[in-house]
Amino acid sequence: MSYHNDPYDPKQVAYLSPEALEEAVADARTDFAAAVDLDALHKIKHRHLGDKAPVMLARREIGALPPAAKSDAGKRVNAARLAVNAAYDERSEVLAAEAAERVLREETVDVTLPTQRRMRGARHPITLMADGIADLFIAMGYQVNEGPEIEPEWYNFDALNIKPDHPARTMMDTFYVAAAKAGRDSGLVLRTHTSSLQIHSMLNQEPPIYAVAPGRVYRTDEVDATHSPVFHQAEGLVVDKGITMAHLKGTLDHFARAMFGSGVKTRLRPSYFPFTEPSAELDVWFEAHKDGPRWIEWGGCGMVNPRVLSACGIDPHVYSGFAFGMGIDRAVMLGHDVGDMRDMFDGDVRFPLALGTER
Numbered sequence: 001m002s003y004h005n006d007p008y009d010p011k012q013v014a015y016l017s018p019e020a021l022e023e024a025v026a027d028a029r030t031d032f033a034a035a036v037d038l039d040a041l042h043k044i045k046h047r048h049l050g051d052k053a054p055v056m057l058a059r060r061e062i063g064a065l066p067p068a069a070k071s072d073a074g075k076r077v078n079a080a081r082l083a084v085n086a087a088y089d090e091r092s093e094v095l096a097a098e099a100a101e102r103v104l105r106e107e108t109v110d111v112t113l114p115t116q117r118r119m120r121g122a123r124h125p126i127t128l129m130a131d132g133i134a135d136l137f138i139a140m141g142y143q144v145n146e147g148p149e150i151e152p153e154w155y156n157f158d159a160l161n162i163k164p165d166h167p168a169r170t171m172m173d174t175f176y177v178a179a180a181k182a183g184r185d186s187g188l189v190l191r192t193h194t195s196s197l198q199i200h201s202m203l204n205q206e207p208p209i210y211a212v213a214p215g216r217v218y219r220t221d222e223v224d225a226t227h228s229p230v231f232h233q234a235e236g237l238v239v240d241k242g243i244t245m246a247h248l249k250g251t252l253d254h255f256a257r258a259m260f261g262s263g264v265k266t267r268l269r270p271s272y273f274p275f276t277e278p279s280a281e282l283d284v285w286f287e288a289h290k291d292g293p294r295w296i297e298w299g300g301c302g303m304v305n306p307r308v309l310s311a312c313g314i315d316p317h318v319y320s321g322f323a324f325g326m327g328i329d330r331a332v333m334l335g336h337d338v339g340d341m342r343d344m345f346d347g348d349v350r351f352p353l354a355l356g357t358e359r
C-alpha cells in the first residue's frame with residue numbers, strides 16, 4: 001500500500017508526531033500491563049499492533065511526508081513499533097510463566113494423602129467349604145468327581161429311580177433346558193441335585209468306588225432368606241463289597257464333626273428317597289445354636305437302591321453301597337450363623353470378612 005501521491009495534510013500526519021508516538025507506546029504498555037492473562041492479552045493485541053493501531057497508522061503516514069522528513073519519521077515510527085512489540089512480548093512471557101505456575105500449583109497431587117481403602121476380595125466361604133469337604137474325603141481315600149450342570153433327564157431322574165410321575169419331575173422344581181426330542185429319549189435339565197454324579201461315577205468306573213462330588217445345583221425356588229434357585233451340595237458315593245449302613249453312619253459322624261466341631265452328635269432319621277433303600281435324613285445336634293440346642297437337618301442319605309446299581313450295570317448281588325447328599329450352603333450358614341442366604345450370593349466382599357473365613 002502506498003500513499004506517495006497523497007497530498008500533505010497536517011491532520012493525517014497526527015500520529016507521526018514524537019508525542020503521539022510516545023503516547024501510543026505508553027498506552028500500549030498500560031493496556032498490556034492491565035491484561036490479567038494470556039487470553040486478555042491476545043484480545044487487545046490488535047488495538048496496539050493491528051492495522052488500525054496508532055503506530056501502524058503512523059507508518060502509513062510516512063509516505064505523505066516531504067522526502068526530507070521521511071527518514072527521520074521512519075526511524076521514529078519503527079522505534080515506537082518495536083517498543084510496542086517488545087512490551088507485548090514481555091507481558092506475554094510474564095503471563096505465560098504465571099499460567100504455568102498456576103497449573104503447577106493447582107494441579108499438584110499430594111502423594112502423601114491417605115487413599116480410600118480398597119477392600120481385598122477373598123475366596124467365597126462356599127468355595128472354601130466345598131474344598132474343605134473334598135480335602136476331608138481325599139484324606140479317607142476318596143476321589144473327587146465333577147460333572148456337568150446340564151444333564152439329560154435320565155441322569156438326573158430315571159437312572160436314580162425317579163419315575164416320570166414323581167413330583168420332582170414336574171415343572172415346579174426343575175429348570176428344563178430342552179424338551180425330549182425324537183432320537184434322544186430324554187430332555188435336558190439343570191441338575192436338581194448332585195446325585196446325578198453318582199450315575200456318572202458308576203458308569204465311568206468299576207467298583208470299588210469311593211467318590212465325593214461337591215457341586216452347584218438348581219431348582220425353581222423363589223429367593224428368600226432360606227432359599228435360592230442356585231445352591232450347593234456335596235454328594236458322596238461308596239460302592240464296594242460288604243458295605244453296610246454302619247459304614248454310612250461312621251462316615252457321616254466323622255464328616256459332621258469335621259465340619260461343625262468334635263462336640264456335635266448326629267442321628268439318622270428314617271426317610272424316603274427313590275435312589276436309596278433304606279433312606280434316612282441326617283440330623284446334627286447343635287448344642288450352642290442361637291435359638292437353643294436342637295437337631296438340624298443337614299441332608300439325605302441311604303443305601304444305594306439296587307435298581308440304581310443295576311441301571312448303571314453293577315450287579316447288586318455282588319456289590320452294595322451307600323450315598324449321601326449334604327447342603328454346602330446350609331453347612332456354611334449353620335457353621336457361621338448366617339441368618340439370610342441372600343448374604344451369601346450378593347457378592348459383597350465384606351461377607352467373608354464378617355465370617356472371618358477370608359484367605
Ligand code: DAH
Binds near residue numbers: 193303322
Ligand atoms: N439328592 C437328595 C436331595 O437333593 C439328597 C440325597 C438323599 C442324596 C439321599 C443322596 C441320598 O445321595 O442317598 O434332596
